[in-house]
Amino acid sequence: MSDKKHLTFNQQCYELLKQIPEGKVSTYKALANALGTKAYQAVGNAMNKNPNPYVVPCHRVVQTNGELGGFAYGPKEKIALLKKEGVHIEDNKVVDFKIHFFDGFQP
DNA sequence: CGGTTGACCAAGT
DNA sequence: GACTTGGCCAACC
Numbered sequence: 254m255s256d257k258k259h260l261t262f263n264q265q266c267y268e269l270l271k272q273i274p275e276g277k278v279s280t281y282k283a284l285a286n287a288l289g290t291k292a293y294q295a296v297g298n299a300m301n302k303n304p305n306p307y308v309v310p311c312h313r314v315v316q317t318n319g320e321l322g323g324f325a326y327g328p329k330e331k332i333a334l335l336k337k338e339g340v341h342i343e344d345n346k347v348v349d350f351k352i353h354f355f356d357g358f359q360p
Numbered sequence: 361c362g363g364t365t366g367a368c369c370a371a372g373t
Numbered sequence: 374g375a376c377t378t379g380g381c382c383a384a385c386c
Contacts, residue, residue, distance in 0.1 A: 262383055281368055285382085292382035297367040302384080316368070323367030331367090 262292065263299035267309045269358055276339040277355035278347060280317045287358040301325060313338070319350040 260268070269284055281296045288296075300311045306325065312334040316322040321342065324331035332342040341348040 285368090290382070291369095291380095293368040294366060294381070295368090295383040298365080298382090298384065300367050303367090311367080314367080318369085321367085325367070328367095 262288070262290075262295055263302060266296050266299040267303070267305075270309045270311060270314065272358055273310055273313045273355050276353065278313045278315050278335070278340055278350070278353045279355050280315060281322070282317050283354075283356050283358070284314065287356075297322065313340075313355075315347055315350070319346045321345050321347070 265288055266284055269287055270279075273279055281293045284296045285291055285293045296314075300314065301323075303309055303311050303325065306312075312324065312331045314322070321328055321331055328345065332345075335342055335347070340353050347353060
């Protein structure tokens with residue numbers, strides 16, 4: 254058990270993403286901040302290489318300004334998934350973004 | 361091991 | 374208020 258594997262920055266991002274409950278969204282900055290770094294872009298970069306987009310709720314991550322940001326499968330797919338979760342999207346931006354914002358990452 | 365890339369962010373013009 | 378520039382950090386070639 255004490256065998257701690259060196260998870261790459263990307264893997265740590267995935268683990269953190271899994272902590273996001275349904276119907277909530279977070280930002281790249283919040284994730285990087287939770288990891289103790291300022292590599293916002295590195296977080297987004299990790300999502301691009303996301304090997305398991307259906308294991309990790311990468312679609313629950315948006316930009317700090319409330320925009321969707323991007324999605325490897327197309328922004329339309331991201332909107333559809335979020336809408337299913339209860340998060341409505343309008344003009345490529347999250348509706349009531351602050352309300353759906355989740356920053357309670359557990360260590 | 362240097363340079364490029366990237367689903368970003370903040371400030372400046 | 375929209376566009377441009379610089380900066381930050383990890384992964385990839």
